Amino acid sequence: MPLLELRPAGLYCPPGDFYIDPWKGVDRAIITHGHADHARGGSNSYLCCSDSVAILQTRLGPQASIQGVAYGETVHFSGVNVTLFPAGHIFGAAQVKVESGGYSWVVSGDYKVEPDATCAAFQPVRCHSFVTEATFALPIYRWRPSAEVFSQVNDWWRSNAAEKRASVLYAYSLGKAQRLLSGVDAEIGPIYTHTAVERINEVYRQAGVLLPQTTQALDSDAASYAGSLIVAPPGVEGSTWLRRFGDCSTAIASGWMQVRGQRRRRAVDRGFTLSDHADWPGLLSAIRETGAETIWVTHGSIEPLVRWLNENGWDAKGLATQFTSDEAEAAE
Amino acid sequence: MKHFAELYTALDSTTKTSAKVAAMEAYFRQAPASDAAWATYFLRGEKLRSPFPSRLLRQWAAEAAGIPAWLFAECYESVGDLAETAALLVPEAETESSSLPLTEWVEQRLIPLRKLPEAEQRETILRSWQKLNASERFVWNKLITGGFRVGVSEGLVLRALAAATEVPESVLAHRLSGAWKPTPEAWAALISQETADAAVSQPYPFFLSHPLEGAAEQLGNVADWLVERKWDGIRAQVIRRKGEVHIWSRGGEQITDRFPEVLSEAWRLPNGTVLDGEILGWNDGRVLPFADLQQRIARRKPGKAILAKVPARLMAFDLLEADGVDLRARPLSERRAILETLPVNLSPRLPALTWDDVAALRASSRELGTEGVMLKRLQSPYGVGRQRGDWWKSKIEPYSVDAVLINAQRGHGRRASLYTAYTFGVWDGDKLVPFAKAYSGLTDVEIRAADSFIRRNTVERFGPVCAVTPELVFEIAFEGIQRSPRHKSGIAVRFPRMARWRTDKKAADADTIETVKALLRT
Numbered sequence: 001m002p003l004l005e006l007r008p009a010g011l012y013c014p015p016g017d018f019y020i021d022p023w024k025g026v027d028r029a030i031i032t033h034g035h036a037d038h039a040r041g042g043s044n045s046y047l048c049c050s051d052s053v054a055i056l057q058t059r060l061g062p063q064a065s066i067q068g069v070a071y072g073e074t075v076h077f078s079g080v081n082v083t084l085f086p087a088g089h090i091f092g093a094a095q096v097k098v099e100s101g102g103y104s105w106v107v108s109g110d111y112k113v114e115p116d117a118t119c120a121a122f123q124p125v126r127c128h129s130f131v132t133e134a135t136f137a138l139p140i141y142r143w144r145p146s147a148e149v150f151s152q153v154n155d156w157w158r159s160n161a162a163e164k165r166a167s168v169l170y171a172y173s174l175g176k177a178q179r180l181l182s183g184v185d186a187e188i189g190p191i192y193t194h195t196a197v198e199r200i201n202e203v204y205r206q207a208g209v210l211l212p213q214t215t216q217a218l219d220s221d222a223a224s225y226a227g228s229l230i231v232a233p234p235g236v237e238g239s240t241w242l243r244r245f246g247d248c249s250t251a252i253a254s255g256w257m258q259v260r261g262q263r264r265r266r267a268v269d270r271g272f273t274l275s276d277h278a279d280w281p282g283l284l285s286a287i288r289e290t291g292a293e294t295i296w297v298t299h300g301s302i303e304p305l306v307r308w309l310n311e312n313g314w315d316a317k318g319l320a321t322q323f324t325s326d327e328a329e330a331a332e
Numbered sequence: 333m334k335h336f337a338e339l340y341t342a343l344d345s346t347t348k349t350s351a352k353v354a355a356m357e358a359y360f361r362q363a364p365a366s367d368a369a370w371a372t373y374f375l376r377g378e379k380l381r382s383p384f385p386s387r388l389l390r391q392w393a394a395e396a397a398g399i400p401a402w403l404f405a406e407c408y409e410s411v412g413d414l415a416e417t418a419a420l421l422v423p424e425a426e427t428e429s430s431s432l433p434l435t436e437w438v439e440q441r442l443i444p445l446r447k448l449p450e451a452e453q454r455e456t457i458l459r460s461w462q463k464l465n466a467s468e469r470f471v472w473n474k475l476i477t478g479g480f481r482v483g484v485s486e487g488l489v490l491r492a493l494a495a496a497t498e499v500p501e502s503v504l505a506h507r508l509s510g511a512w513k514p515t516p517e518a519w520a521a522l523i524s525q526e527t528a529d530a531a532v533s534q535p536y537p538f539f540l541s542h543p544l545e546g547a548a549e550q551l552g553n554v555a556d557w558l559v560e561r562k563w564d565g566i567r568a569q570v571i572r573r574k575g576e577v578h579i580w581s582r583g584g585e586q587i588t589d590r591f592p593e594v595l596s597e598a599w600r601l602p603n604g605t606v607l608d609g610e611i612l613g614w615n616d617g618r619v620l621p622f623a624d625l626q627q628r629i630a631r632r633k634p635g636k637a638i639l640a641k642v643p644a645r646l647m648a649f650d651l652l653e654a655d656g657v658d659l660r661a662r663p664l665s666e667r668r669a670i671l672e673t674l675p676v677n678l679s680p681r682l683p684a685l686t687w688d689d690v691a692a693l694r695a696s697s698r699e700l701g702t703e704g705v706m707l708k709r710l711q712s713p714y715g716v717g718r719q720r721g722d723w724w725k726s727k728i729e730p731y732s733v734d735a736v737l738i739n740a741q742r743g744h745g746r747r748a749s750l751y752t753a754y755t756f757g758v759w760d761g762d763k764l765v766p767f768a769k770a771y772s773g774l775t776d777v778e779i780r781a782a783d784s785f786i787r788r789n790t791v792e793r794f795g796p797v798c799a800v801t802p803e804l805v806f807e808i809a810f811e812g813i814q815r816s817p818r819h820k821s822g823i824a825v826r827f828p829r830m831a832r833w834r835t836d837k838k839a840a841d842a843d844t845i846e847t848v849k850a851l852l853r854t
Contacts, residue, residue, distance in 0.1 A: 139399055140407045140420040258420070260344070260470075261412050261749065265776075270345055304406045311400070 016080030032109025033093035052092030088122030090175030124289035222246025356492030373514035393418035415473030604656030773830030
C-alpha cells in the first residue's frame with residue numbers, strides 16, 4: 001500500500017485514511033492553509049495548524065468540525081504519524097509530514113522561504129519524498145528582498161499623498177494584505193481597508209500578529225481618503241466600490257508583476273512584485289534541503305520544474321491537482 | 333543610461349498621457365544634446381538594426397543564467413518578450429546603475445558591435461549586463477534587439493518636445509519628418525528658434541482621415557464635399573524641389589529608389605512641387621491587389637521582372653506646395669484646381685449629386701479593387717495628423733466567414749502567456765483546412781474564456797502551437813481575398829480579424845472552402 005496517492009478527491013493517504021487539501025468533501029481532511037483552493041468545505045472533520053483554526057472557521061462556517069495541532073506536535077492515524085511544520089506562506093500555513101514504517105513524505109502546500117513578519121518562518125523538513133508547489137517555478141521569478149519592495153510601496157504611497165491622492169493597493173485579503181500592512185510605513189498617512197481584508201486583520205490581531213491601525217473604508221466622501229492607503233482584494237478592481245476614493249492611484253502586489261506583460265494587462269498604475277510563494281531559487285533550495293529523492297510537483301509551472309529536477313538527478317513527476325496558480329485573482 | 337531607463341520606466345508605469353508628457357519633458361530638459369537626440373530617435377519608434385541574430389542573445393542569456401536552452405525557451409514562452417526574458421534571467425548586476433550617458437551606450441557599444449566577431453560581441457554583451465541594473469538591462473536589450481517600443485505616440489513626443497524647447501509642434505513635426513539623424517547638430521537644428529528652414533528633401537506631415545461612422549448624410553450638403561476612391565496602396569509624398577526628387581512614405585521612410593516609375597514621372601513636375609497621393613500597383617488600366625504591391629515594398633532596388641509584373645504609379649490627390657509656396661492653408665478646392673493643371677495621374681473626382689450617389693459609388697468599390705470612398709471637405713486646409721471633421725474615409729463592409737478555431741499560440745507583450753494567436757479552419761469535405769490566422773477582435777473577457785477553453789481542450793502540441801478540439805466558431809472578417817498556392821487552402825486573405833464569437837454556432841455550422849472561394853469572384 002503506498003503511503004500517498006492521488007485520488008479523484010485529492011491527495012490521499014490509504015493507511016492513515018485521510019486526505020490532504022482535498023477538493024471534494026471527504027471524511028477526514030488535513031488542511032495546509034486557509035486559502036480557498038486548499039481549504040474547501042464539505043468534509044466531515046478537519047485538522048490544521050492551531051494558528052489556522054480561526055481562519056478556517058471563518059471560511060468554512062461555524063458548523064465545520066476543526067481540530068488544531070501545534071507545529072511540531074505529532075498526531076497518529078492508524079499507525080501513520082502526522083506532523084505539521086511552518087510553511088512560511090501565510091499565518092498558520094503548514095507543511096504536512098506523513099510518516100509510517102520509517103518512510104516519510106512531506107506535502108508542502110504553498111510555501112515561501114523568505115522571512116515574513118506575519119507568520120512563522122519556513123522550516124526545511126528532511127524526508128524521503130516531497131510534494132512541492134510550483135506556482136513560480138521558472139528562473140525568471142527571482143524575488144527582491146521584501147524590504148526593498150516595501151520601500152517601493154512606501155515611495156508610491158508617499159508621492160500620491162503629496163498630491164493629496166488616495167493610494168489603492170490590491171492584495172489578496174488573506175495573507176498578502178496583512179504582510180503588506182505590517183511592512184508599510186504607517187507614518188505616511190491613515191490606512192483604510194476593504195471589509196474582506198479587515199475581517200482577516202481581526203483574526204491576525206487576535207492571534208497576536210502586530211499590524212498597524214486600520215479603519216474600514218465605509219465613508220463615501222472622497223476628501224476623507226486624501227493621502228491615505230487603502231488595501232483591498234483584487235476582486236474589487238473596476239467595481240463601483242472604488243468610486244468613493246475619487247482620484248486615486250492604483251497598484252497591485254503579486255509575484256506575477258515580475259513580468260511586464262502581466263503588469264500591463266492589469267489596468268493599474270503600478271505593479272509590485274511581492275509573493276507569498278517561493279521563487280525559483282527558493283523552490284530549488286527548499287527541495288535540496290529536504291534531502292528527498294522523489295519529488296511530486298503540483299500546480300503552476302509543473303513541466304519545467306519536473307524536467308529540470310529529472311535532468312539534475314531527482315526522480316520527479318507532475319501531479320494534476322486542482323489548486324489554482326493565479327496569485328492575483330485566486331488564492332495566494 | 334540611468335536617466336533614459338528611468339524615463340522608460342516612468343512611461344511604462346503610467347497610463348495617463350499627461351504623466352507621460354511630463355516625464356518626457358523633464359527628460360528633454362535635463363538631457364545633453366546628444367542624449368536628447370537619441371532619445372527623440374528611439375521614442376519616435378526608430379530602431380537600429382540588431383547587430384546579431386536574436387538566437388545569439390538567447391544563447392548568451394541562457395549561458396549567463398546557467399540554464400539549459402529548453403528552460404530559456406519555457407521562460408520566453410511565459411514572458412513573451414526576448415529582451416525582457418534575457419533581462420530577468422541574467423544574474424544581478426555588480427553596480428546600482430549606469431552613469432554613462434545613453435549616447436555612449438549607443439555609439440560606443442551598440443553600433444560598433446555590428447563589426448565585431450561573434451566572440452567579442454558575446455564578451456561585450458555579457459560585460460554590459462553586469463554594468464546595468466534590472467530596468468536598464470531591459471531597455472538595453474530592447475535597443476540591441478531593435479525591438480524598442482514605448483507606447484507613446486508621435487503626437488505625445490512632439491507635445492513633450494514642444495513643451496521642453498518652446499518650438500511649435502508643427503515646426504518640430506516638419507523638421508522631424510524624413511530621415512532625421514540623431515546627432516547633437518540635428519538636435520540643435522530641431523530646437524532652433526529660427527523656423528524658416530524647410531530643407532529641400534523634407535516632406536510635410538501627412539494629413540490623415542478618420543473613419544466615418546454612421547450615415548454620410550450627417551456631413552450636410554454633398555456639394556461641399558470632394559468624393560474620391562479610397563485607394564489601397566502606399567501613401568506617399570512626392571517632392572520636386574531645386575532639381576531634386578524625393579519620395580517619402582507615410583512611415584517617414586524615403587522610398588525614392590524603390591519606385592523608379594514614380595520617380596521618372598516626378599521629373600516632369602515643375603520645381604517647387606509637393607504631391608500627396610497613393611502609390612499603387614497598376615496594370616491594364618486597373619489597380620493591382622495590395623498583396624502584389626507588397627512584393628515591391630521590401631525591395632530597395634527592384635529588378636526587371638518585378639517591375640514588369642507589378643508596375644507602380646502615383647495616384648495624386650493633393651498638392652501641398654506649388655512654385656515653392658506652401659499651399660496647405662488654402663482650401664482643398666484651390667489646391668485641387670492647381671493639381672489638375674499638372675502632369676500627374678489624378679485620382680478622379682467622382683460625380684455625386686446626392687448622398688445616394690455616394691452610397692452607390694461606395695458599393696462599386698470592390699469590383700474596382702478599391703477600399704471605399706474618401707470624403708474631403710472642399711473648403712478644408714491640409715491639416716496635420718489625424719484630425720476629425722474634414723477628411724473622412726468610408727470603407728466598404730468587410731468580407732466575413734464563419735470558421736472554426738483549430739490551433740492556438742501564446743501572444744506577446746500585454747498578452748504574454750495567454751493563448752491569443754489563433755488559426756481558423758473551414759470545411760473541406762469532412763476536414764478542416766486552415767484558412768486564416770487572427771489575433772485581434774476579442775475583448776479581454778473573451779480572450780480569457782478562449783484561453784481557458786484552449787488549455788482544457790489541447791489535443792496535441794507542435795512546439796508552441798496547440799491543436800485544440802474543433803468546437804469554437806468565430807466570424808472572421810477580412811478586407812481582401814486572393815488565390816495563393818503557398819497556402820494550404822489555396823487562398824490568402826488580407827487583415828483577417830475576429831468580428832464575433834459565434835457562440836450560437838457549432839463547428840458543423842461553419843463555412844466551407846467552396847463558399848470562401850466563391851468570394852474570389854465577387
